[in-house]
Amino acid sequence: MPKQQFWLLKSEPESFSIDDLKQAKQQTTCWDGVRNYQARNYMRSMNVGDLAFFYHSNAAPPAIVGIVEIVRTAYPDHTQFDSSHHHFDPKSKMEAPAWDMVDVKFVEKFAAPLSLEMLRDIAALKDMELLRRGSRLSVQPVTAAQWKTIIKLANKK
């Protein structure tokens, strides 16, 4: 059994929210559309059983809204080969897919979202990637300590 790791996944709720995931078939979805190499590499290092925060970006307010579990490790993102798809990548070849996705399953929606503004006030989270100025990475690692801190905040509310 590989050691459990923690992550954070961003999604714009207008395109896919945690409620969409909760209502999805088997409460599971493929996390497609990642088109950034660093984010892709993080996905490739995910293991089944890893947990991730679900973050709503471009939302009011931007916030961590719940938890998902990785239920399938990285495999080719089919949307890269679909010319009608918004995330089509004409340079990616079938025999060497450039982009991967993982499958995630709904675990929990927090009773109250943990807003970005509120998280910025927590000293223990000051080094979090999410809070870095100009941070745009849509798939990020979260340390065990940061994970624990945020879970405590979620349960306190």
Next chain:
DNA sequence: GCCAACGTTGGC
């Protein structure tokens, strides 16, 4: 809607 931060592209 603005704009800072960042990644990518392409000319040289």
Next chain:
DNA sequence: GCCAACGTTGGC
């Protein structure tokens, strides 16, 4: 390999 131009992300 440099770097300006451009496109995108995402908070505000």
